[in-house]
Amino acid sequence: MSLNKSELVSAIASKSGLTKTDTEKAIDAFQEVLIESLASGEAVKVTGLFSAERVERAERTGRNPRTGEEIIIPANFGVKLSAGSLLKKAVAK
Template sequence: MTKADIVDVIASATGLTKVETEAVVDGFISTVINALKDGKNIEIRGFGSYKVKKRKGRIARNPRTGEQVIVDEHFVPLFKVSKELKTLVNENLKNIQFPNITLDSPKQ
């Protein structure tokens, strides 16, 4: 589902125009981004929470060349799903049969 799909669903459900709905969705996204840039946590009950986590600097390896690379300390945004949303998703999907995929199957 893309942002345009979300705008369409919300516009249909609320009676707002797509332009108005897109402004609301853009406002929500901007608010989340600006709060995370300011180091603030965001909690939406029943949905999840956003936060920024500090990752320590480390020495990594370039997988293509094998050369050691220094990765500086940096911050990453994280999203943690709420227990309520996890439960809803699991209840809805637990009876769906997913195809078995083996890692050693030949590519076609």
């Protein structure tokens, strides 16, 4: 089971007393701030919930799954997400 964005908006709106419109604006703003921060190399930490940081991946050798030919995968950036203590406790139950 997964929670899509509209279900998330409804759940947060009902718990917070905000309207669905205001809740969606807040989620959209959070998403923009998260993306902008990570793109600029700044880590984002929501204490107890999660931390996200941009990590650099070195150039490496891989294989084309169809042909088996070796290919060079260029250096790039990725995102590392780490669960916080509250999140870890919630899923351990």
